[in-house]
Amino acid sequence: MPKFAANLSMLFTEEAFFDRFDAAAKAGFKGVEYLSPYDHAAADIKARLDANGLTQVLFNLPAGDWGAGERGIACHPDRVEEFRRGVDTAIEYATVLGCKQVNCLAGIKPESVSDAEAHGTLVDNLRFAAEKLGENGILLIAEPINTRDIPGFFLNYSAQALALFDEAGSNNLKLQYDIYHMQIMEGDLAPTIEQHLARIAHIQIADNPGRHEPGTGEINYPFLFAHLDRLGYAGWVGCEYKPLAGTREGLGWLDNLR
Template identity: 45%
Template sequence: MSFLFQDVPFLDRFSHAANAGFKGVEYLFPYDWPADTLKEELDRLQLTQVLFNLSPGDWSAGDRGLAALPARQSEYQASVEQAYRYASALNCQKLHVMSGLRDTTLSQSQQLDYFQQSLEKAISFAPSQTLTFLIEPINNHDIPGYLLNDFDLGLRLVKELDTPRIRLQFDMYHCQRIHGDVSRRLAEALPYVQHIQIANTPGRTDPDIGELNYPYLFDMLDREGYVGWVGCEYKPIQRFDAQPFRWMSPYLE
């Protein structure tokens, strides 16, 4: 909902999402609104809160996550605890941990070690066994200098951490922008994936407008047995009063 329905205020987007047929919602950050207010909208419309992000720090100042920044670890711990409180109130079982930008005073391997340590700390800061922390590779066109900018690296980190409470968030748009070869990388990663997001390249647009063949990719998800959520994190070209989700109709039950 940080991408769709931007022509209406944020709290009105819940009803727009429900009216469009969505059963769950995600967005970047909930922290500008009381958790009780968000929960009322979810309950009223029978929507599931699927995912949101830990606070990234000061977004307007250029922060894009705190987990891999050694000097910001006290803020990072506070962000995990804040997100855990919101997740508990909203019955949300997945939180995205943004790595942050590359710190050139450290080697990449040193900074990745800090990132892994921070992910391990998140488990102790938020002890609920039903809560999973996700990491997402993000391309450097959209977020220049982002540390976790490689899907092979993201998969390796998850495997090394070796816990079901840390998994991969696989955004097909980011994968195409970084690597291409989306279907092969998706097949390799799926055992470690707990959330998928979609948009088409190059403009992060509707799934039926651009380079990626989403009917093929959706069929692949079915063949591989993926049963999780698919988040529509794209910037729509179609007007919302002109059947903007017609691409979705073949896939709805």
């Protein structure tokens, strides 16, 4: 069975942020991920991780003003210095939290920026971040996201992401494969995962439609979980879904796997 991490930005959200760590551990999760740690002191988060025996699996590089609708700044030519400062901040947090991988959100392309300029900026930023993170023993990952949930997001397909990684030319840059996003954008989930397994460092899950827990939609998750086991996938699977009727009420899919 894969190793599952609770996404605390989506699960147990009826609890205060720090209480979600306790709730995740009580529900049987061994790892956690979330959008961003930067509103809290790293030492305080580390204390809660340690108290619950949890692994910090993943968080994002600083992604701009989330409340204002920004979803990453890595493709923004006028935000390069901000992006680079964010890499330094992420390293500080990852070091304290013992987090071995950090995700880069490409962002929504500004209307005033050409595709070519956004592409070049993203490649340069990925190259910079991968090198800087690698010097500190941290892997950089990046994920394609569907254009239905985030219109204008600049990175949308597996092949597109891998081509960008090749252009960046770093061996410290891998794919975060979000099954929900890729079901919407390209389908063909099991063959794609198998073909690119060596370049996939992290997987996230939600069902479609609705982005709810496995078993609520069209994706055959029992098959995919068994497929990951057959392939020998050793990474984490992040549970980044919106519970249909409460987090605890919707964990039957996980209980059935144990």
